[in-house]
Amino acid sequence: MPVELTRVDEVLWEIPAAARADMRVPARIFADSELLDAIAEDDSLEQLQNVATLPGIVDAALAMPDIHQGYGFPVGTVAATEPPHGVISPGGVGYDINCGVRLLALPLTLAELGGRKERLVHELSRAIPAAAPRGAGGGLSPGELDAVLVDGPRSLLDEGLATHADVEHTESRGRLDGADPARVSQRARQRGAPQLGTMGSGNHFVEVQSVARVFDAAAASAFGLAEGQLTVLIHSGSRGLGHQVCTDYVRRMDAALAGHGIELPDRQLSCAPISSDDARAYRAAMAAAANFAWANRQVIAHRVRQAVRAVAGGAAADATRQVYDVAHNVAKIERHGGREVCVHRKGATRAFAAGSEEVPAAYRDVGQPVFIPGSMGTSSFVLVGRPPAMERSFGTVCHGAGRALSRTAARKRIGGAELRRQLEGAGITVRCPSNRGLAEEAPFAYKAVEKVVAVVERAGLAARVAELRPAGVVKG
């Protein structure tokens, strides 16, 4: 069924609430005409309208320019609901709770690394497994896992796996309050206990990059980035633990929908009023999974430093600094427009403007850093949150380039071995055990990240700070 779209401004489109009887608010999409045409090719817009039916949703169901078809929520969605009767939806956070990105800045340039680049990528691939090695024991003990679930990276300080500076430069300082390990099922614990410090497969990666261009010298200086500098971008999440938490609570809330008097167009949107016991339990489990994800990226960052130590020496490793770590799958209670709301970000990144106390003190005068990975082999961007984001998108921007082709379609167009040759030919060192996995992440399977970033910049949500060009990638 064709969707009725009204152009609000140059890069904002709206589907009015009246478009469907069950929509409570409009659906709004940040996009230019070209991206909108691509977005309209799959079920994204219908799924966005489904989100607009959630009880207690306020303002609008918002889509970022990297939106693509998901399940329940499309990927690239922001939805805020107002407590106490507004709902929280586990599917609106997604299975990979607190999937996110962390950027590390090395104290040397790509030119200074020189011929050691191949070795660095190799060391990273050795140090950071995609999956937990089987037969290597159960990983974290129950007590260690509880500590990670409650305290995130802070639980790793005493072991030397994290620094206070790392914690300070992490969204929410790496800990969502209210985490309760008792709300995390035994099955989720079993999946997660061996997986701390593993990357996962799919679109997760660790990428070696260099700063190719600086757009905003003041912000880049605040973030400690300069042209030519080496960076490492880590993309991973809460692994099997988060996947199971979401599975458990989608099932629980689905079974309780009638009891809460909620009717939905898609079972995957299952939800419960924020004041309910079901929601309280989910929030406690989600917070635990989010903390696990921050700790997971923390251990990966530690392993990056170990690889840097092996290749470039201890001084370089010790001076490898965390720029920031930001989630793109999470739900948080925040104040916007003078009221408290539960902001679901599903494939969308928090991007608070300068002045927010949520932004680390060192960046508070410029705004929160945001990292937008491109597709494999293309540039990524460092952005900074701008004040209009607080007015227009609950302080949120996009999270990546956004898929344009299915995995099957990508595999039909190129084989993994050929793609590996092309990337290596372009000077990008590749370590990926699976040719299929590599082909599924081919650059042409994604939208052009430059266009996605241009839209959020034109909308005033964020501004470009730096462009990061890939030099090597490790994939699960």
Place this chain on the structure above:
Amino acid sequence: MYRWIEHTGEVELEIDSDSEESVFADALDAVSELLRDADDEDFAGAAGPRLERTISLTAEDRARLLAAWLGELAFLAETEGLVPDGLSDLRVGNGVLDATVHGYESDPPHLIKAVTYHRLWFAPQRGRWRAHAVLDV
């Protein structure tokens, strides 16, 4: 019989079988294909020791039982490296499933994160049994 449907972000499974039980057997075959990564020569011969697991599941209805079944296979693959290749003693009825899964230990490179409830469907249709599920990979 099963087939994969185009989905921008994930994988979408459609099953068409001659009995309710066969839907579960076909679902196992689909998961096996996904895990084996037949296109990837690096993993084609990575079969380890034989494994056998007995499974009992309950759910509110057929569709949710299928999701639980797929979820159980995903769990076994992630936690034990079990790549399934056979099934015995399958009994399905009234939201209950009992079965023994056979397979081998391996390091499947492509795990299934979760089985969603999006477009989850399982019903008799024109003398056949049809089902549908979206998997987060």
